[in-house]
Amino acid sequence: MKQWIKPCIGFAAGCAVWQLVVWTGHVPKEYMPGVGTVFEALVGQLRSAEFWQNEPLTLMRTAIGLVAAVALGFGTAVLSARYRLVEDALRPLVNIMRSLPPAAIVPLSIFALGLGLKLFLFIVCFSGVWTVYVSAAAALATSEPVQLRSAQTLGYSGWEIMWQVRIPAAMPAMLTGARLAVADCLIATIAAEMLAGSNGIGFMLYDSAFTMHTTDTFALLVVAGVNGLLFNQAVLRLRASMVRWHDQFTKMVQA
Incomplete structure (x- = not known):
């Protein structure tokens, strides 16, 4: 229970500040409803069949795109760490592509992929793969020299060092x-x-915003934030199961 106290206090403080801004009247209530009004709209969304038809679609698209981005980013980073030619060839491309916002490539992607699942998965994978690649490549490039020299002394080949030393450490x-x-x-x-959907939380957000259903818009923004929290917790649990040794070692060193 203790680990939830501080986050709950922070959430409550944020809601209090929000409500204070509403009470000051500097922003019309039509454009910034109170916390209670947004909560009522959120409950209404959770009770609607439309919400439960669209929420799984957004979660599915994000999850599949994220898995594709992680697989492609990790794989490319391994090749980049193993072969200097790959790293040099990718460096300018990565610096350019990671600067492009996802919304900017949607129109051209529609012409190439049409309006369907392929479009969403490409946009999602494109958005996440560069972050994965940069983080993984940087981690692999900073392998401990003592570990590498020890592996070389034991006769490990280049790929054996990659799989048994560099990847676990990174x-x-x-x-x-x-x-x-x-x-x-x-x-x-x-x-x-x-921009290109006819369903999903993003489409519901667009529809509610442009029909001036402000409370529903804020409620759906809360849903989007909770979705991010759920995905974040899923990755944290995966990390805890895969690199438990690292966390235990860190605690031992800090003690």
Whole structure:
């Protein structure tokens, strides 16, 4: 219970500040409803069949796109760490692509992929893969020299060193990159649904905003934030199961 006290206090403080801003009247209630009004709208959404038809679609698109981004980013980072030619060839491309916002590539992607699942998965994967790649490549590039020299002394080949030394040592930082990519992928999913979708939380957000249903818009923004929290917790649990040794070692050193 103790680990939830501080986050709950922070959440309550944020809601209090929000409500204080509403009470001051500087922003009309039509555009910034109170916390209680948004909560009522959120309950209404949770009771509606439309919400439960669209929420799973957003979660599915984000999850599949995230898995694709992690697989592609990790795989490319391993090749980049193993072969200097791959790293040099990818460096300018990565610096350019990671600067492009997901919404900017939606129109061209529609012409190439049409309006369907392929479009959403491409946009989501494109958004997350660069964060995964940069984090994984940086982690693999900073392998401990003593470990590498020890493996070479024992006669390990280049790929054996990669799989048995460099990747295990870099895995905590690589999974941190995957955690950062969660937000990118969820933002990309909602942006794509707003611009090119006919369903999903992003489409519901777009529809409620442009029909001036402000309370529903805020409620759906809360849902999007909770979705990000759920994905973040899923990655944290995966990290805890895969690199438990790292956390135990860190606690031992700190003690």
